[in-house]
Amino acid sequence: MMPPDDANSVSVFALVSSGRHPVSGRAGRAREDARAVEMGLMLAGSALKLAHAGDADDGALRDCLEAYLGMFHGLGDDRPGELSLLPMTTEDDAVAALSEWLANSGARLVLTGQRAECGEGSAMLPYLLAERLGWSVVAGIAAIESVDAGSATLLQALPQGQRRRLDVRLPCLVAVDAVAPAPRQSAFGPARRGSINVVEGIETSPDTARRAWQTQPARARPRRLKVVKSGNARDRFKAAAAKSSASGGQVLSGLTPDQAAEKLIDYLRKEKILREEKTPSISEEASAADQ
Amino acid sequence: MLQTLLPILIFAALIVGAIGALRRVRLWRQGRRSPMVWRRILLIPKRYLNDLHHVVARDKAMAHTHVATAGGFVAAMALAVVVHGFGWRHPILGGLLLAASAAMFVGALAVNRRRVKPPEKLSRGPWQRLSKSLLAYSVGMFLISLPLVGIAPALFGGGVLAVLLIALVAWGVLEMIVGMGWGGPMKHAFAGSLHLAFHRRPERFDDRHPKSIRPSGHQFDQDASHDEHRGSRSTALFPLDLNAEKLGVEKPADFQWEQLLGFDACVQCGRCQAVCPAFAAGQPLNPKKLIQDMVVGMAGGTDSGYAGSGYPGIEVGKHHGASAEPIVPQLVEAETLWACTTCRACVEECPMMIEHVDAIVDMRRFITLERGETPEKGAAAIDNLIATDNPGGLDNASRLDWAADLEIPRIQDRPEGVDVLLWLGDGAFDMRNQRTLRALVKILRAGNVDFAVLGDEERDSGDVARRLGDEATFQRLAERNIATFSRYRFQRIVTADPHSFHVIGREYPAFGGEYVVKHHSTFIAELFDAGRLSVATSEQRETITYHDPCYLGRYNGEFAAPRQVLAALGLDVAEMERSGYRSRCCGGGGGAALSDVPGKARIPDMRMIDVRETGATTVAVACPQCTAMLEGVVEPRPQIKDLAELVADALIEQPTAADDIVSPADSEFFDEVPA
Numbered sequence: 001m002m003p004p005d006d007a008n009s010v011s012v013f014a015l016v017s018s019g020r021h022p023v024s025g026r027a028g029r030a031r032e033d034a035r036a037v038e039m040g041l042m043l044a045g046s047a048l049k050l051a052h053a054g055d056a057d058d059g060a061l062r063d064c065l066e067a068y069l070g071m072f073h074g075l076g077d078d079r080p081g082e083l084s085l086l087p088m089t090t091e092d093d094a095v096a097a098l099s100e101w102l103a104n105s106g107a108r109l110v111l112t113g114q115r116a117e118c119g120e121g122s123a124m125l126p127y128l129l130a131e132r133l134g135w136s137v138v139a140g141i142a143a144i145e146s147v148d149a150g151s152a153t154l155l156q157a158l159p160q161g162q163r164r165r166l167d168v169r170l171p172c173l174v175a176v177d178a179v180a181p182a183p184r185q186s187a188f189g190p191a192r193r194g195s196i197n198v199v200e201g202i203e204t205s206p207d208t209a210r211r212a213w214q215t216q217p218a219r220a221r222p223r224r225l226k227v228v229k230s231g232n233a234r235d236r237f238k239a240a241a242a243k244s245s246a247s248g249g250q251v252l253s254g255l256t257p258d259q260a261a262e263k264l265i266d267y268l269r270k271e272k273i274l275r276e277e278k279t280p281s282i283s284e285e286a287s288a289a290d291q
Numbered sequence: 292m293l294q295t296l297l298p299i300l301i302f303a304a305l306i307v308g309a310i311g312a313l314r315r316v317r318l319w320r321q322g323r324r325s326p327m328v329w330r331r332i333l334l335i336p337k338r339y340l341n342d343l344h345h346v347v348a349r350d351k352a353m354a355h356t357h358v359a360t361a362g363g364f365v366a367a368m369a370l371a372v373v374v375h376g377f378g379w380r381h382p383i384l385g386g387l388l389l390a391a392s393a394a395m396f397v398g399a400l401a402v403n404r405r406r407v408k409p410p411e412k413l414s415r416g417p418w419q420r421l422s423k424s425l426l427a428y429s430v431g432m433f434l435i436s437l438p439l440v441g442i443a444p445a446l447f448g449g450g451v452l453a454v455l456l457i458a459l460v461a462w463g464v465l466e467m468i469v470g471m472g473w474g475g476p477m478k479h480a481f482a483g484s485l486h487l488a489f490h491r492r493p494e495r496f497d498d499r500h501p502k503s504i505r506p507s508g509h510q511f512d513q514d515a516s517h518d519e520h521r522g523s524r525s526t527a528l529f530p531l532d533l534n535a536e537k538l539g540v541e542k543p544a545d546f547q548w549e550q551l552l553g554f555d556a557c558v559q560c561g562r563c564q565a566v567c568p569a570f571a572a573g574q575p576l577n578p579k580k581l582i583q584d585m586v587v588g589m590a591g592g593t594d595s596g597y598a599g600s601g602y603p604g605i606e607v608g609k610h611h612g613a614s615a616e617p618i619v620p621q622l623v624e625a626e627t628l629w630a631c632t633t634c635r636a637c638v639e640e641c642p643m644m645i646e647h648v649d650a651i652v653d654m655r656r657f658i659t660l661e662r663g664e665t666p667e668k669g670a671a672a673i674d675n676l677i678a679t680d681n682p683g684g685l686d687n688a689s690r691l692d693w694a695a696d697l698e699i700p701r702i703q704d705r706p707e708g709v710d711v712l713l714w715l716g717d718g719a720f721d722m723r724n725q726r727t728l729r730a731l732v733k734i735l736r737a738g739n740v741d742f743a744v745l746g747d748e749e750r751d752s753g754d755v756a757r758r759l760g761d762e763a764t765f766q767r768l769a770e771r772n773i774a775t776f777s778r779y780r781f782q783r784i785v786t787a788d789p790h791s792f793h794v795i796g797r798e799y800p801a802f803g804g805e806y807v808v809k810h811h812s813t814f815i816a817e818l819f820d821a822g823r824l825s826v827a828t829s830e831q832r833e834t835i836t837y838h839d840p841c842y843l844g845r846y847n848g849e850f851a852a853p854r855q856v857l858a859a860l861g862l863d864v865a866e867m868e869r870s871g872y873r874s875r876c877c878g879g880g881g882g883a884a885l886s887d888v889p890g891k892a893r894i895p896d897m898r899m900i901d902v903r904e905t906g907a908t909t910v911a912v913a914c915p916q917c918t919a920m921l922e923g924v925v926e927p928r929p930q931i932k933d934l935a936e937l938v939a940d941a942l943i944e945q946p947t948a949a950d951d952i953v954s955p956a957d958s959e960f961f962d963e964v965p966a
Contacts, residue, residue, distance in 0.1 A: 021679065023685065185673075189537075
């Protein structure tokens with residue numbers, strides 16, 4: 001899919017986390033992170049580097065990280081996978097550790113899943129990391145079309161199979177959507193041969209924001225059934241298959257970034273999401289996304 | 292002239308043949324080494340005459356042919372060395388030589404008659420030539436030896452006739468002796484004898500081997516399926532060392548050397564091809580071709596010299612291999628390996644005792660463990676096994692949902708121990724199999740059996756993972772199940788799943804778990820024997836047939852108990868043509884239902900044709916997998932009933948037993964419901 005020169009010129013990393021099986025709750029590959037690794041392997045082959053910030057002494061975590069290393073097969077060479085483990089406790093802030101390490105790693109393109117399956121699972125990590133590093137960030141990515149030294153062309157997933165092509169400047173953080181190509185099988189042999197390198201000298205800081213939070217188990221709520229009364233099988237099928245999609249939207253094209261930002265801000269004000277005073281950070285991000 | 296030429300010819304052939312044989316040995320020694328026990332060579336005569344001949348003798352005509360031809364040749368050759376080679380021209384020896392040649396000639400005639408219109412399963416090419424060479428050798432040796440007993444001494448003194456005779460004998464010796472060493476059809480005799488000596492499964496030749504599990508000992512004498520199997524059923528897969536540098540077989544040189552030797556023993560008789568369900572279904576697998584491809588890989592070259600049936604849908608002659616080159620895909624396509632149902636029909640039929648299934652699983656291990664290229668649904672099943680301990684990815688706590696109203700005792704509540712640990716298997720998640728399990732519980736209750744289940748502590752036995760080549764997941768499951776077993780006390784394990792029965796009974800011992808495991812058919816037969824079950828025999832006569840599950844029958848030799856149970860129910864079993872040790876697979880074993888390699892027909896459909904041929908309206912089954920596969924055949928078709936269901940339907944309920952289950956309040960409620 002990719003001319004190898006492009007991939008070699010850009011160093012590609014994937015951030016992985018411990019998944020949680022929806023039925024058994026057992027640790028394993030997280031579904032979106034595994035897709036991010038798959039995307040990275042298609043792009044960079046065995047040159048892809050993996051990273052995780054977590055408890056280096058946790059045996060279950062190591063099993064789960066090895067499952068990602070088990071994906072390093074069928075790449076044209078037998079180079080085993082490498083994963084950098086940034087040691088920290090569960091109390092610490094992964095953003096701090098990862099941003100410090102990524103800033104010095106030479107990474108240009110960092111792939112990760114959109115949302116972790118355990119822990120906070122707030123889906124904020126890519127944004128917080130990008131903010132600290134001053135990188136571009138894009139979410140909901142279904143495919144990477146091309147990468148060159150300074151930029152990448154990505155496909156962003158929209159509802160009902162629509163795709164939007166984005167050009168982003170590197171370095172860039174890419175949050176991979178669940179509709180990205182399915183990950184390859186994790187094989188025992190490559191998993192065994194891959195190496196987990198514990199990175200020394202990472203300064204960790206406690207996650208102060210979380211300390212103030214209260215957590216409680218989620219209450220299972222009955223899900224409202226959407227009953228379609230039509231006697232017509234086609235209608236019932238359409239209703240069952242339909243995804244919620246926004247309506248009444250407006251496609252704006254051919255605008256300069258500044259004009260686009262103005263339009264977006266106007267819209268957000270109309271929807272009472274933005275208050276009257278202008279916030280510079282939002283407009284920057286909006287223009288980045290529109291490019 | 293003859294007296295000078297013959298010794299030269301004989302000794303030259305022996306020397307050239309021996310050089311070829313040594314080169315052949317070097318090919319085998321490319322495989323992984325294991326300690327050599329030279330005295331095993333002494334085992335060859337017993338293993339040949341007993342075990343090998345027993346398999347050959349399933350085709351009586353062929354067995355007689357082979358005895359005459361091979362016996363005649365061995366005797367004629369040995370005598371020829373003495374008489375013509377060393378020149379000890381004793382008339383008695385000469386007479387014996389004539390008799391041996393004559394016997395060989397008769398055998399060779401039979402071989403040639405079979406080769407006039409060879410059946411599809413036979414290979415042609417050099418094998419067609421061999422039949423002529425047998426004639427040449429026997430005729431030549433007979434005529435050339437006539438002067439020894441004083442017949443026509445003047446005739447053969449010299450001239451054209453002598454040259455002609457020498458040419459005949461030379462042709463024969465070239466094929467029989469030189470060809471044996473240099474890879475001709477006669478190679479099978481040389482490699483086959485050594486294969487018998489160094490077979491990886493010596494238990495197959497020893498019916499008193501400690502590893503053997505003898506089936507229940509019930510006798511049954513149906514001609515169609517009766518087979519006094521020689522040796523033990525050595526059917527457990529070999530454990531794989533997960534710390535080995537390379538897992539499984541990538542290249543021909545990764546096989547054990549005994550396996551390479553075994554491939555070379557193949558005589559291309561095609562018995563495996565004739566019984567292979569995947570081949571019959573038009574899936575790209577032919578056990579005979581697979582073994583020949585392994586020979587091509589071991590010796591290097593292409594498969595263009597192969598003169599038999601190929602893999603359905605794959606052209607012969609396009610693949611090549613070498614001992615240090617990967618097998619998949621240049622020599623064998625991956626789908627060929629995934630089409631196998633591991634039913635062992637080929638192994639059971641093979642007169643050379645070749646282990647096809649071991650080789651296939653070895654290659655699957657490499658694909659799964661090193662390449663990560665298990666077919667999609669197989670890979671999903673493995674992921675589920677890792678995450679949830681069952682291949683469906685279901686909540687293991689729901690393993691007993693079907694028995695919510697049965698109040699089945701849990702072994703966790705019985706620290707003093709129980710008689711029977713009922714192993715449910717993954718059929719517990721399948722609605723069809725839940726009916727079987729409910730029937731089995733009813734039978735156990737009727738027989739006053741003290742039993743309990745593990746509930747959500749039960750995991751998949753690891754059968755599917757292991758057959759798909761994922762030895763790592765299998766060993767993990769096996770170790771965890773063995774750890775679970777060790778926490779509880781029970782006399783034996785009873786299961787309605789032959790796959791669990793086989794894996795726990797035969798494959799767990801290698802991991803330290805030794806248990807008495809019984810298939811439910813055996814256990815129910817024992818309950819009948821002990822008079823603990825009373826059944827009403829059916830009034831309406833119906834024809835019923837029984838489908839032997841591979842993992843119960845061929846793998847574990849239990850053919851008698853299911854038939855005994857059916858007899859106890861007063862049912863007449865109309866046997867299918869392929870039943871007992873020759874039972875045809877349902878298509879559901881070895882992960883084949885997951886890999887689902889496309890073919891021209893479906894294996895269960897073909898099995899249902901076998902069922903229909905008996906005129907049966909019901910086919911009794913004894914395996915959840917067989918039930919699912921056969922019920923997948925479109926209606927109208929005979930109905931499919933597990934043995935447990937048939938027995939439970941015929942049970943005469945003891946009134947006291949019923950009271951325990953249905954409370955008085957419930958009975959009143961039922962009374963009020965208008966019928």
